Structure formats: C-alpha cells, structure tokens
Amino acid sequence: VELPEIFNLQPNSIDDQSMYSDTWVEVEVLVSNWGNNRDAVTSADVEIRSCPNLKAEGLEQFNNLIIEPTELDNNVAKGFDVKFTASASHPDRTCEVTFSVISEGDERVRSVTFDLQVSATDIVVDDQSSDGSSSDGDGLSEDSSSLAWIGFYELFLIILFTIYFRRLRQ
Numbered sequence: 001v002e003l004p005e006i007f008n009l010q011p012n013s014i015d016d017q018s019m020y021s022d023t024w025v026e027v028e029v030l031v032s033n034w035g036n037n038r039d040a041v042t043s044a045d046v047e048i049r050s051c052p053n054l055k056a057e058g059l060e061q062f063n064n065l066i067i068e069p070t071e072l073d074n075n076v077a078k079g080f081d082v083k084f085t086a087s088a089s090h091p092d093r094t095c096e097v098t099f100s101v102i103s104e105g106d107e108r109v110r111s112v113t114f115d116l117q118v119s120a121t122d123i124v125v126d127d128q129s130s131d132g133s134s135s136d137g138d139g140l141s142e143d144s145s146s147l148a149w150i151g152f153y154e155l156f157l158i159i160l161f162t163i164y165f166r167r168l169r170q
Helices: 153-168
Strands: 009-011 017-020 023-031 039-049 054-057 064-066 078-085 091-101 110-119
Touching: 009 039, 009 110, 017 078, 023 064, 039 054, 039 153
Parallel strands: 017 110
Antiparallel strands: 009 023, 023 078, 039 064, 039 091, 054 078, 091 110
C-alpha cells in the first residue's frame, strides 16, 4: 500500500492584537504542516487592509522554511515574529491583516486573517507656558518674542547707516 503525498501548509490562527500609533508590536506567526510529507514555504506575504500607514517587517524569515509534518514524531509548528510598525500619523482604526504562505509541495496559497487595532496617540496641549505667554485653548499660543518687528538697537543702527551713506553720496 502506497499513500499519496499530501501537502497542506497552514498558518495557525492569530489572536487579535492592539497597539498605539508611532509604536510597533511583534506578532508570533506559526505555520503548521498538516500533510504527510515534509514541505517548505516558497514565500510569505502580508496584506494590510484599511491601514496604509501600517508596515510589516520580517517576512523574509519564512522564505524556504522547511516544516516537518506537525504532530508526527512530536514535530511542532514553526514560525517567527513579524514586526508591525504604525506611523506617528496613524489614526484610530482597526486594520485587517492577512498572512499568507505558498506551499512548495502543492503551490497553493493558504492564509489566516486577524485584526490589529491601532489607537492614535493623544496630543496633549499645555495651556500654561513657562515663559508667561498666553494661550486661547485651541492649541495655538501667542509669544511676544516670535513677532516680526525690529528692536530699538536694530532700528538705531539702520538709521545711523542711512545717515552715513547719505552723507557719502553728497
């Protein structure tokens, strides 16, 4: 009796994750081989929906990863941590993340989907400045030192130069 080769690489389910913008989180991604023969991951990919400011790093670790049949001879799923990074401008949003692997044995794509909740960081506006400037509560402050005016000494020097150059022309 000869059994046919069965290839079935499958990413394990992943719990929903959460993070804040301008941070990163590592998610452990495991791949099981539910076939009856050794198989390898040809390539791995992550598709992120609804979140253009979220990036995934570390997928190259899965390329050509050989996985023995899971639960046969005490073999376990293999995998790595994938790092998800949200930019500082990322809004409050639930991102749908799909992790996919391509099996070398049967060339099929299998995937798992999970949610990644990104919470925007709160911007704290300090109503009192240390230099005594005022604030009207809308996040804009008024500072007398940033006004574009000429000081007394600068004005005095400009008048002196003007008088000097005027006398030279006469």
